[in-house]
Amino acid sequence: MNLLKSPVLVLNQNYEPLNICDVRRAVILLGRGKAEMLHNGRGELHTATLSLPIPSVIRLQYQVRRPFIYRRLSRREIFMRDHHLCCYCGKETRELTLDHVVPRHQGGRHTWDNVVSACIRCNHKKAGLTPHEAGMTLLREPRAPRPSPYALFLHCTPLEDWRPYIPWLS
Numbered sequence: 001m002n003l004l005k006s007p008v009l010v011l012n013q014n015y016e017p018l019n020i021c022d023v024r025r026a027v028i029l030l031g032r033g034k035a036e037m038l039h040n041g042r043g044e045l046h047t048a049t050l051s052l053p054i055p056s057v058i059r060l061q062y063q064v065r066r067p068f069i070y071r072r073l074s075r076r077e078i079f080m081r082d083h084h085l086c087c088y089c090g091k092e093t094r095e096l097t098l099d100h101v102v103p104r105h106q107g108g109r110h111t112w113d114n115v116v117s118a119c120i121r122c123n124h125k126k127a128g129l130t131p132h133e134a135g136m137t138l139l140r141e142p143r144a145p146r147p148s149p150y151a152l153f154l155h156c157t158p159l160e161d162w163r164p165y166i167p168w169l170s
């Protein structure tokens with residue numbers, strides 16, 4: 001693994017885990033005085049003229065306002081939220097469709113709490129009706145996914161060094 005590409009945990013000024021960058025970026029932030037190193041779990045990086053500690057945890061010297069995590073309403077996101085199951089019969093299928101719980105022609109909106117995954121059969125059966133009119137029951141109330149700190153580690157397993165800095169892991 002290329003050391004410069006190794007992951008580094010970035011904490012906000014108030015020590016909240018903020019994101020993950022690579023060593024290259026972390027060294028630049030440290031060099032510019034924009035961050036301090038909290039943990040060096042990797043020894044030193046040697047160049048011709050100097051040696052630099054290789055951080056695994058850094059903390060920014062300024063507070064970054066957390067970006068609002070906006071999750072776009074898309075087929076893919078809805079299917080993921082619903083675990084690829086039909087929200088009416090519970091069947092797991094690749095042939096899912098989007099269903100408006102309250103149909104659009106009845107004023108139903110295209111929003112997280114009115115759109116669910118439905119198998120083709122259930123979608124046909126429900127057609128332009130509300131679940132009540134169609135005699136069908138939603139297995140679960142649809143909701144908008146909430147931004148979660150766990151999303152930080154969806155694509156990256158936390159390193160041992162990081163644990164003390166991640167309250168919900170320790």
Ligand SMILES: [Zn+2]
Nearest residue numbers: 086089119122
């Ligand atoms: Zn179904």
